[in-house]
Amino acid sequence: MRTGDSMCQRLRISGMFVITGLLIEALCLVWSRPIAFVVLVCVGGTLIGLGVLFFLYSLVTAPAHATDSSCAATDK
Amino acid sequence: MPTFAIVILVLFSAVLAGVVAVRPAITGSRAGKILAFGVLFFLPLFSLMAGMDNEMERSKSTAFCLSCHIMEPYGKSLHIDDPGYLAAAHYQNHRVPADEACYTCHTNYAMFGSLKAKLGGMRHLYVYYLKQQPLPQDIKLHEPFNNRECLHCHLGARSFEQGATHNADPATLPAIKGNTLSCISSGCHDVVHNVGRWGDKVKFWDGGS
Numbered sequence: 001m002r003t004g005d006s007m008c009q010r011l012r013i014s015g016m017f018v019i020t021g022l023l024i025e026a027l028c029l030v031w032s033r034p035i036a037f038v039v040l041v042c043v044g045g046t047l048i049g050l051g052v053l054f055f056l057y058s059l060v061t062a063p064a065h066a067t068d069s070s071c072a073a074t075d076k
Numbered sequence: 077m078p079t080f081a082i083v084i085l086v087l088f089s090a091v092l093a094g095v096v097a098v099r100p101a102i103t104g105s106r107a108g109k110i111l112a113f114g115v116l117f118f119l120p121l122f123s124l125m126a127g128m129d130n131e132m133e134r135s136k137s138t139a140f141c142l143s144c145h146i147m148e149p150y151g152k153s154l155h156i157d158d159p160g161y162l163a164a165a166h167y168q169n170h171r172v173p174a175d176e177a178c179y180t181c182h183t184n185y186a187m188f189g190s191l192k193a194k195l196g197g198m199r200h201l202y203v204y205y206l207k208q209q210p211l212p213q214d215i216k217l218h219e220p221f222n223n224r225e226c227l228h229c230h231l232g233a234r235s236f237e238q239g240a241t242h243n244a245d246p247a248t249l250p251a252i253k254g255n256t257l258s259c260i261s262s263g264c265h266d267v268v269h270n271v272g273r274w275g276d277k278v279k280f281w282d283g284g285s
Contacts (some may be wrong), residue, residue, distance in 0.1 A: 008100040011112065015097025018120045022090040025127045029083050037131045038201055045128070048120045050256060051093075055116040 010058035017051030079134075100134045135194060141178040144204055149212040152179075153269040159278040162260065164270045167282060171229070185228040214273025223255045234277040 021044045028040035092115040095102070125194035131261060134140055141220040142151035163181070172180040183193040196218050203209065219280045230236040231253070241264070242249050251257035259265050 002202055006283055007103075011100040011103060011116070012097045014116050015093045015100075017095045018096065018116055019090050022086050022093065022120060022123060025124065026083050026090070026282045029079055029086065029127055029130060032134070032140075032143070034135070034140065034197075038198065040127060040131055045124055046140065048124050052117055052120055055112075 007058060007062050010054065010062075014051045014055040014058060017047050017054060019051075021047030021049075021051060022046070077126055077130065079130055079159040082123070082130050086123045086127060089115065089123045092119065101183055105254065132190070132194065134188075135197065136176050136179040136183075138175055138177045138179075144200070144210055146204065146215070150269050152280070153271060153274075155280045155282070156274070157281040160267050162265050165280075168283070171256055181225060183225070184222075185224055201265075211272070215271075220258065221260050223257075223259050226259045227253065 024044035025040055026046065028036040028044060092111070096112050103112045133190050138151070138154075141147055148166065150163075153161065154164055156164040159165045163177075167174060167177045179193070183189050186192075199218075236242060237249070243270055248257065252259060259268070
């Protein structure tokens, strides 16, 4: 797998974690029950945290100039 | 920030994260990299903080506490038509904010008090959903009620500082302030909620919120 593919894949995975966490957070905000607080913190917070950490991990482990063109190529 | 605004922010963040997830190629440009950083780092964390803050504020409300079935008798005790009932007297006379009645007395007015109170609330949820629920009258405080919570409002108040009973013995007031003489368990203000011990003669006030 090329480094660009890998970076794109990581961005997608990170994005999926963040999106899922944010959607759970949105549901918890409109769900007025005490358990919503726990779900928001434990599930939503964990997923968002995982997404953010995975994104940061992708940045620090990505080779220099890895994404600029190859990611675009895989996306076409 | 109102709840609907936070929901819109959260959904907006999710849509932008979706754009990056579906089209990661946009991170090829400098603007795309900045967008990705904002969308996958800054916005999610900001949204999470805003959401948690909103939930923390909402969890202070009387309605939130009383939304658990097991707390119903405690909510009912706030409407007892008898000034001898401490919680009812405070609630009905707005000595505590009626919409944050439970939290005002049961939070911890020390450093990180709100956080400690909410962690205690997590334990309530654990018991409520995963353990056998106790009867309402069997619910006990995590730790003895600290006078600090009463003194948060009453300290310096004329009715407290110059009250006849509080000054009948010169040692009483310092003992109360030093938490060595409990306000509620020394036989002075010991009728608080008294759930399960109301008897037949107790009446309820139907006013208030």
